Amino acid sequence: MGDIGFGVIGLGMGMARANLVHELDGAALVAVCDLDEARLKTAVEQNGCKTYTDFDQMLADDDIDVVYVLTPSGTHLDFTTRAAQAGKHVISTKPLDVTFDRCRQMIDVCAANNVHLVADYESRYYPRFQHIKVAVDAGEFGDLLFLEARCKWWRDMDYYKSGGWRGTWKYDGGGSMANQGIHLLDIFLWLAGSVKVVSAHAAVLNHDIETEDFAFAQVEFGNGRLGTLLTTTNHHVGNAFDIGLTGTLGSAELVRENIQVAFEADDRTEPKTPLPDWPKSAADDMVRVLRDGAEPMNPGEEGARAIELLESVYKAAGLR
Numbered sequence: 001m002g003d004i005g006f007g008v009i010g011l012g013m014g015m016a017r018a019n020l021v022h023e024l025d026g027a028a029l030v031a032v033c034d035l036d037e038a039r040l041k042t043a044v045e046q047n048g049c050k051t052y053t054d055f056d057q058m059l060a061d062d063d064i065d066v067v068y069v070l071t072p073s074g075t076h077l078d079f080t081t082r083a084a085q086a087g088k089h090v091i092s093t094k095p096l097d098v099t100f101d102r103c104r105q106m107i108d109v110c111a112a113n114n115v116h117l118v119a120d121y122e123s124r125y126y127p128r129f130q131h132i133k134v135a136v137d138a139g140e141f142g143d144l145l146f147l148e149a150r151c152k153w154w155r156d157m158d159y160y161k162s163g164g165w166r167g168t169w170k171y172d173g174g175g176s177m178a179n180q181g182i183h184l185l186d187i188f189l190w191l192a193g194s195v196k197v198v199s200a201h202a203a204v205l206n207h208d209i210e211t212e213d214f215a216f217a218q219v220e221f222g223n224g225r226l227g228t229l230l231t232t233t234n235h236h237v238g239n240a241f242d243i244g245l246t247g248t249l250g251s252a253e254l255v256r257e258n259i260q261v262a263f264e265a266d267d268r269t270e271p272k273t274p275l276p277d278w279p280k281s282a283a284d285d286m287v288r289v290l291r292d293g294a295e296p297m298n299p300g301e302e303g304a305r306a307i308e309l310l311e312s313v314y315k316a317a318g319l320r
Helices: 011-022 038-046 056-058 073-085 099-111 127-137 156-162 174-180 182-192 282-292 300-316
Strands: 004-009 027-033 051-054 067-070 089-093 117-120 144-152 194-205 214-221 227-230 240-247 248-257 258-263
Touching: 004 011, 004 056, 004 282, 011 027, 011 038, 011 089, 011 282, 027 038, 027 056, 038 051, 051 056, 056 300, 067 073, 067 144, 067 282, 073 089, 073 099, 073 227, 089 099, 089 282, 099 117, 099 300, 117 282, 117 300, 127 182, 127 240, 127 248, 127 258, 144 174, 144 182, 144 258, 174 182, 174 214, 174 227, 174 300, 182 194, 182 214, 182 300, 194 300, 214 300
Parallel strands: 004 027, 004 067, 027 051, 067 089, 089 117, 144 227
Antiparallel strands: 144 240, 194 214, 214 227, 240 248, 248 258
16 A cells, blocks of 8 residues: 555644654655645645645545545534535544534434544554553553643743634633643543533633633542542643543653653662554554554544543533
């Protein structure tokens, strides 16, 4: 089988993904689609690909096997539906879409057209999170006692005004928890399994937006233990993006690029369970699915779970 052909729509965030596909073994960046001519010119200069301003024309390109959707969140269902009906497999950037119902529609339309749907929650592809996942599943940390996730970022009003869709319910699906924190909700679910929201609070503290710029939730995960989720775009220091895990046999802290672990029985500084040969990006995930017949690490069903949890937080906080 030759290289898997990719078409990328949306070069705001999508330029980095287009570059990633261009460099990925087993993949070929066939084309990009955007309304901004300057972005299209940059894509050609960097990757030598075809360009389109009309999405339907890109869908008619027989060299494209996969459409990579990197448009505003509330448009993912529309582009996924059109791609699936054209027989293209789909990768959608996070969040999968802005409501659980729309995510289910994405999953269903891909299934009906016999194409794969992969959710690009990129943190799940980072080796540091993968190391902790395999160690949790292997029982290295024992029974989980407590989990916490923190996403404390800074975003000014220029960020929210750019494009006109950020911080809106229709196209962003929420605020700090929907856009920035959704990665942590996905990792939280990946590590903990099923999660039930016990209580939540959300508010607009310092921005002129529809949605929240601060959210906090107390949750109960599979074994009845508790955890916390906190997200904000009001924090000026360091863009904190952290997961803390406490178990009966050991604990872990994942702080941006760094992992710290401690175990009761010995002085190991890293998990001992070998890291499987898992994909390192959503594009790599899709290539393995189509080339090798592998099961996707992060199929659409998994991406929808984070949105279901997000909606539960917002409902508990009285926002939806």
